[in-house]
Amino acid sequence: MEDNNVVLKMENICKTFPGVNALSSVNFQLAKGEIHTLMGENGAGKSTLIKVLTGVYKIDKGKIILNGKEIFISSTRDAQEHGISTVYQEVNLCFNLTVAENIYIGREPMKNKSINWNEMNKNATKLLEDRLNLKIDVKKTLSTYSVAIQQMVAIARAVDISRGILILDEPTSSLDANEAKQLFVVMKKLKSEGMSILFVTHFLDQVYEISDRITVLRNGEFVGTYEAKNLTRIDLISKMIGKDIGEVEKLNNTFKNTTRKLSGEKLIETHQFGKKGTIEPFDIDIRKGEVLGLAGLLGSGRSEIARLIFGIDKSDHGTIEIKKKKYSYIYPKKAILDGFGFCPEDRKVEGIVGQLTIRENIILAIQSRRGIIKYLSIKKQQEIAKKYIDLLSIKTPSMEQRIDNLSGGNQQKVILARWLATDPQLLILDEPTRGIDVGAKYEIEKLIAKLASEGVTILFISSELQEIVRSCDRVLVLRDRKIIKELIGEDIQEKNIMQAIAGRG
Ligand SMILES: Nc1ncnc2c1ncn2[C@@H]1O[C@H](COP(=O)(O)OP(=O)(O)OP(=O)(O)O)[C@@H](O)[C@H]1O
Ligand SMILES: [Mg+2]
Known part of the structure; x- marks a missing residue:
């Protein structure tokens, strides 16, 4: 890429926290109209690099050059004034305010010393339509919209502040595959308008779908910047985890454990167990030592089943039998005493x-x-x-x-x-690998297999079908808050799950 195309240059950036070298001499360049993905293991320094750019942290050493001029960023306001804006990993929105208020918070259009609400709502509507192809009522409170729309609102705010640079730190971690696709349409549109986007994700498919270039960090150090089309997946992983390709291939060949039998005794059995408005009454049994997967789109009822079984939500229908004892509902304290564990989604x-x-x-x-x-x-x-x-x-x-x-x-x-x-005797894992890097994902899958072989029962919820396929002995597929299919053994394949989700299974 031509040097005069570079809008942002970060040179030899250093940042330490007590006991941690979060960034040591990191270099990074962002070109006009590119989507540049930052990759690295958990704790590699991605969010820190972003936060020094947006004034959350001050750099210890190094230079930040914007459009050819060195700039000094010591507050988030400084960053905004330079036209750099961000959607952080942990989205900061006010759910009880309207969509428009969220977009213009702290920057409200004024008239005679009071907020010009008409102007604000008009601007918000236009911004969402023109830049994000989104038509929604901006006067409604944010909490009435889905996570995907909320995410779009955060992006709209950032786009409006931005003058050319937009940073998205793991914006897709709580989106399903379709929602992520919609976000990519928006990112590509912004890119075609000349916006430079710095993107962070742990989903490898997404990296290759959207990136022009990839920069890899490892342990706070700069590994390199590569054209996405010239960097194979295995190469990328090997650079991220600092192991050679042979070792990565070994990791990749995680075995599918087919030796586990589904003949364990029943730990849990439900009879028309359910809760109005969250999940249709369901009959399932969960057997000792199995890994039972729940697959389906976000909102299909996966988490709702988990929450009822752990007693976070109180059932109003049917019964649950735990270790041969019947209850019409349970509560978390009891679930914990029974030896259940619940690792929540959020x-x-x-x-x-x-x-x-x-x-x-x-x-x-x-x-x-x-x-x-x-x-x-x-x-x-x-x-x-x-x-x-x-x-x-x-x-x-x-x-x-x-x-x-x-x-x-x-x-x-x-x-x-x-x-x-x-x-735990039963461990409920709701999206346990969300935001977790590739290497650690394999480790967690191995751990799940090991626990199951020791007799621990696992209820496993994940949006990543490959993960479900690799780990589960049995899979229940959900659609529209109903269990619609059960897959066992050889039938547990990505295409079968997808067909069931799409209503063709
Ligand atoms: N405020 C802080 N105080 C102390 N240490 C911190 C602070 N912020 C980050 N760190 C440390 O700096 C290192 C880099 O963290 P960072 O959040 O940048 O990682 P990351 O690459 O974004 O990881 P992830 O993929 O998990 O989001 C980590 O070791 C982290 O513990
Ligand atoms: Mg991070």
Whole structure:
């Protein structure tokens, strides 16, 4: 790419946190009208690179050059004034405000010292239509819209602030395949208008669908920048994890465990169990030591089944039999006492406790099972935390680090650790690998296989069909809040799941 096409240059960027070299001499260049994807394992420094660009963190060393001139960014306002805008990994929106208010918050059009609501709503409607091909009522509160639309609203705000550079940190992690496709249409349109987009994702298919170039970071270090069409997948993974191609191929050939039998005794059996408005009454049995997958689009009812079985939502229909005892509903405390674990989909809402340390977050569920009285000694807590930090390669200088200082993917691993640490008999995993890098995904799949072979039962929910196919002994496919198909053994194939989801199975 011609040098005069470069809009943004970052040179030898360094940023440290206590005990962590988050970025050491990183170089990055963004050209006009390109989509440039930043790749790297959890904790490699992607979000940090973005945050120094948007003024959240100040760089220790290095140079940022925008349109040929060195700039100094010391606040998010500075970044906005330079026309750099972002949709962060953790979307910051106000769900109780309207769509228009969310787009113009802090930048409201004024008239006679008060907000000009008409103007604001008109501008918001036009912005969404013209730039994002989206026609919605901007006067409605944001919470009435789907996650995909909310994401679009965040992007609209960023596009409106941006003068040429747009940054999207894992915007697709909570979208389903169709929604991600729609986002890509928008990204391509913005690109054709000359926008430069810096994109982060852990989905390899998406990387190749959308990127012109790819920059790889590893351990806070710059590995290289490549044309996407010249970089094979296996090459990319090998650069990300720092292992040679032969080793990556070995990782890739994860075996499908077909030796497990479905003859284990029934751990759970439901009879027309359900809850009005969330999921149609269902009859399922879950057998000891199986990996049972729930597949279907977002909103098809997968998480709803999990929440009813763990008692987060209270059923109003039918019964559930757990270890041969019948109940008309259960509640989480009971589920935990019964040896169930639940690793939720949305770690921000139901998962991490930001002010607590990694150790405290890990021991939370065990402590809750033991009750306040049987307090775990600090030494025991440290032992448990260390075991899981090692097992899941959680990247941190110390277990006493506050969890909100961890990278997104590493926070996800801590939540997984919390439930693994309880030695559950049944582990419900709702999108456990969301935001987790490729290498760690394989590790988690291996761990699932190992747990199942030891007799742990796993209820596995994932939007990534390949993951379901590799891990599950049996798969239930959902559509429109109903279980519509069961697949066993050899029939568990991506195309069969897709056909069922599409209504042709
Ligand atoms: N505020 C902070 N305080 C201390 N350490 C931090 C802070 N922010 C990030 N780090 C550390 O810096 C490193 C890089 O984190 P970063 O969030 O940039 O990773 P990432 O590449 O975005 O990972 P992921 O794919 O998991 O989102 C990690 O080791 C992380 O723990
Ligand atoms: Mg990140």
